[in-house]
Amino acid sequence: MLVIGVVLGAAVLHATWNAMAHGAPDRVAGLALFELAAGVIGLVGVLVMGLPPASTWGFVIASALLHLAYLAGLLASYQLGQFSQVYPLARGTSPWVVAVVSIVVLHQKLAVIELLGVLLISAGLIGLVFIGRPGRGQAPALLAAFGTGLMIAAYTVVDGVAVHKMPVATYMGWVFMLQGFAFPLAVIWWRGPRVFNLPRGAVLSGLAGGVVSMAAYGLVLWAQTRGTLAAVAALRETSIIFGAVIGTLFFGERFGPKRALAASVVVAGIILITTG
Template structure:
């Protein structure tokens, strides 16, 4: 991996942790998610249009199978966004974010081992152990066994739920890109457009809440809608010049950024424990991806 590619991945990790920090500060629910998908559609629409100007066949010639995968991905992404925001409403950012990022690879690996018959190596077993240990530390360590706070329990619950969604959409999107040959930028944008369509009934049923959410958090919504896709594009660019097996674990350094952001910028407590827990999860993810 070249220095420039390394820098791209670190920058992507920083941006990813940063937009999640903004999402935590907004602490919005479903109306926040709805406004976000509409904002992405409007802001990134011209970019995708310019990109696809000389590639109209990539946009107009989707097969039924491709549309089914796009729709399924959109549904899972909605569940992911709602679970993530619920976690940020009820628990610490420095707990929810690392658990969400770490349990995705953990769940994917367990499914592969149990249902697909993949071999369990020493490195993968140690990786699973490290992730579980990291979750344990983030949840409060030994004290959680006796009297876990509702906030810590909520962080584990919603972080793990978000991680399960990450595992699901990663599998779906990976198949769509590799086997159905959908361009990544198109996959991301069309899925977002479908999310907007699927959530649009809320415009009629939650009109006042949506108006209030926009008035309260429009700055966060616009900023997140701009920088969130950039993080994704940077990772894709890095994967064009470096092995995925190198890029994927390196981007999980975002967990450490999240632990520091949570304490320094949100005044959350337990910096030492959160750094240890996040570091264990980073090590565990590396073990799973390099098994």
């Protein structure tokens, strides 16, 4: 139950920082500030924890690169589509992909009831996307969100293996330091240093979002050392339910009975995983 509580707490934090990123006046600069804050915290972790085992560098570099690809996809998704639509598709794609990889490639055992829970969560989350009957004009946003979901699944699998080979704090420190400094530098190269000429409130919000993001990520990494990869990945993506509520409350995006039904399917999946 502790692992479930931790992952659900991480889901709340994850939805919060994604909503902060979507609501930033300049989403590119906001996301860069998120990463900069995480990079600084990661640097502190690196100085305290030291080098990872030599055999694990591949995991660190792969995760950092996949996270950068994920951030690029996330940014494209938020630029092209509505938060309550692209966020569920990006996050809903990940659990079933992770489940397939963890069973087929990593040979992790997943109880039938847990597998049903994963599938229910994925179905409910993806259902949130299509409630609004997206048209052809939304295809670029949906493709960007789907690609983002594949990147989430990829770094989830890499992270899930890596945390069993080195201390979580060491892994977090190096991954966040690498991606946290690389992303702002890429933004400066793209948009110039004036991209950060923002109001003080926007800067503080961006830096705070980075702290929230890192906290959510750290909780999930810890949970991956205690539970099956597919179950943890599915539970983490319940952040979409919190994201849908945030979209309704703060962005004026309608929730409605159909979204409530999709959310109920997700809750049913959570119950199955909890009892599995």
